Amino acid sequence: MAKVIEELKYTEDHEWVSVENDIATIGITDFAQSSLGDIVFVELPEEGDELAASSSFGVVESIKSVSDLNSPITGIVTEKNTTAEDTPEALNEDAFSAWLIKIKISDPAELDNLMDSKAYAEYCEASS
Amino acid sequence: MSLKTSLFEEHVSLGAKIVEFADWQMPIQYKNLKEEVIAVRDSVGVFDVSHMGEFFIEGKQALDFVDHLVTNDIKNAEISKAIYSPLCREDGTIIDDLIVYKISNEKLMICVNASNIKKDFDWMNSHLSSFDCTLINRSDDFSLLAIQGPKTFETLSQLDLNFQIEDNDYYSIQIGSDDKTPILLARTGYTGEDGFEVFGPHEFIKALWKQLMDAGVKPCGLGARDVLRLEVGYPLYGNELDETVTPLDTGLKWTVKMSKPSFIGKQALQDYQAKTQSIKLILDKGIPREGYVIENSQAQEIGTITSGTMSVCLKKGIAFARVDKNLYGPEEEIIVNIRGKKYSATRTKKPFVAGGHK
Numbered sequence: 001m002a003k004v005i006e007e008l009k010y011t012e013d014h015e016w017v018s019v020e021n022d023i024a025t026i027g028i029t030d031f032a033q034s035s036l037g038d039i040v041f042v043e044l045p046e047e048g049d050e051l052a053a054s055s056s057f058g059v060v061e062s063i064k065s066v067s068d069l070n071s072p073i074t075g076i077v078t079e080k081n082t083t084a085e086d087t088p089e090a091l092n093e094d095a096f097s098a099w100l101i102k103i104k105i106s107d108p109a110e111l112d113n114l115m116d117s118k119a120y121a122e123y124c125e126a127s128s
Numbered sequence: 129m130s131l132k133t134s135l136f137e138e139h140v141s142l143g144a145k146i147v148e149f150a151d152w153q154m155p156i157q158y159k160n161l162k163e164e165v166i167a168v169r170d171s172v173g174v175f176d177v178s179h180m181g182e183f184f185i186e187g188k189q190a191l192d193f194v195d196h197l198v199t200n201d202i203k204n205a206e207i208s209k210a211i212y213s214p215l216c217r218e219d220g221t222i223i224d225d226l227i228v229y230k231i232s233n234e235k236l237m238i239c240v241n242a243s244n245i246k247k248d249f250d251w252m253n254s255h256l257s258s259f260d261c262t263l264i265n266r267s268d269d270f271s272l273l274a275i276q277g278p279k280t281f282e283t284l285s286q287l288d289l290n291f292q293i294e295d296n297d298y299y300s301i302q303i304g305s306d307d308k309t310p311i312l313l314a315r316t317g318y319t320g321e322d323g324f325e326v327f328g329p330h331e332f333i334k335a336l337w338k339q340l341m342d343a344g345v346k347p348c349g350l351g352a353r354d355v356l357r358l359e360v361g362y363p364l365y366g367n368e369l370d371e372t373v374t375p376l377d378t379g380l381k382w383t384v385k386m387s388k389p390s391f392i393g394k395q396a397l398q399d400y401q402a403k404t405q406s407i408k409l410i411l412d413k414g415i416p417r418e419g420y421v422i423e424n425s426q427a428q429e430i431g432t433i434t435s436g437t438m439s440v441c442l443k444k445g446i447a448f449a450r451v452d453k454n455l456y457g458p459e460e461e462i463i464v465n466i467r468g469k470k471y472s473a474t475r476t477k478k479p480f481v482a483g484g485h486k
Contacts, residue, residue, distance in 0.1 A: 037160060038160070038162050040415065040443075041414070041415050041438070059467070061415050063355060063437060063438045064437060066417060
């Protein structure tokens with residue numbers, strides 16, 4: 001059973017979002033890392049890049065697969081986690097600590113489209 | 129259409145991730161792909177490759193027929209040898225790559241890729257009439273396990289098999305039983321390691337699988353198999369090899385025996401000037417994948433990646449690329465375009481990983 005953290009918000013693509021003031025921190029969920037298997041490569045956008053909701057902002061790769069990372073919301077990248085790029089295995093070890101990017105939120109109303117932990121846990125249950 | 133091997137339920141109960149491959153529901157990986165690759169390099173693993181096809185050619189001219197069909201030399205090979213060869217059209221393009229098992233001069237088995245069973249059979253059958261022999265597709269009668277890794281022989285020797293297993297040479301075969309659907313053990317594989325491929329009736333293979341599981345042999349999926357074959361530089365039909373290229377474009381010149389008096393494709397291959405070249409690339413950073421574009425230092429497109437992966441053993445990106453011979457100079461710097469970013473690649477002529485087979 002994949003781990004889900006209560007206070008976070010979630011996407012159908014298995015990203016998690018944590019909001020503090022106007023900054024959203026984004027990562028991939030425990031369910032995602034477990035489905036991918038050994039993560040061996042992470043590619044992230046640069047600071048200042050503008051992201052639209054649902055657009056691809058990078059990739060995570062396992063030995064045999066490439067998966068797009070999709071931005072849950074619209075905003076501007078304020079920071080990327082270079083540790084995740086340098087040591088991709090950190091995502092397998094603890095997907096909720098190994099955040100990927102921070103975004104300055106453009107439209108807080110978009111956060112309402114995301115799932116809460118209960119809905120996400122049910123969503124995972126249904127897709128496994 | 130969706131076909132299942134005789135071991136399908138076993139794979140499901142082991143928690144395998146199943147994917148459709150050439151109409152077959154096959155295990156791509158069990159628990160962990162990396163551990164499966166390492167098991168084969170360091171110890172022993174088993175693959176269910178029952179989807180592959182088995183043809184039997186029997187009769188007075190069986191040997192002549194097979195020798196006429198393929199580019200490699202079957203006629204002069206010793207009895208009990210396994211011989212890898214492309215199967216080509218008259219124009220030299222590759223229909224499939226396969227292994228011929230020379231059971232005797234009047235009985236040969238050919239193992240072909242699952243995706244090409246019908247195509248190969250129809251092609252072979254269309255050339256059969258002038259030879260005094262039969263060609264039968266017996267793919268449905270056989271299951272096939274590839275048991276691979278340095279501990280394969282030791283592991284198989286300890287099983288209860290009803291026959292004695294011989295420590296024979298690489299690329300040679302032994303007969304386990306000579307029933308209507310025989311048991312055939314070939315010292316072959318697609319991993320670069322020592323190992324056996326065991327062809328047999330479904331019930332025998334199911335019992336063998338159970339014994340292997342009880343002995344702690346790691347079940348391995350097609351994902352690990354693909355990483356293993358790429359690491360030792362073996363081409364795959366559908367990726368490096370296809371109907372648009374000849375053996376001379378793809379590093380298989382060694383399998384084309386011009387000394388044979390005749391074979392299908394000989395004339396075309398005799399005069400053929402290769403247009404493309406298959407090269408092996410290694411990247412310090414970035415993972416090359418099938419379809420990515422290769423450029424030279426002037427940002428000119430010179431080819432594409434045909435297979436790529438992260439190497440488990442090297443922890444680096446490795447790939448086969450098909451490059452245009454006219455655009456690619458051997459000393460040239462090679463760039464792989466990965467999602468618009470340029471990653472530098474180095475060409476290697478040796479296998480990425482040296483397999484441990486005999």
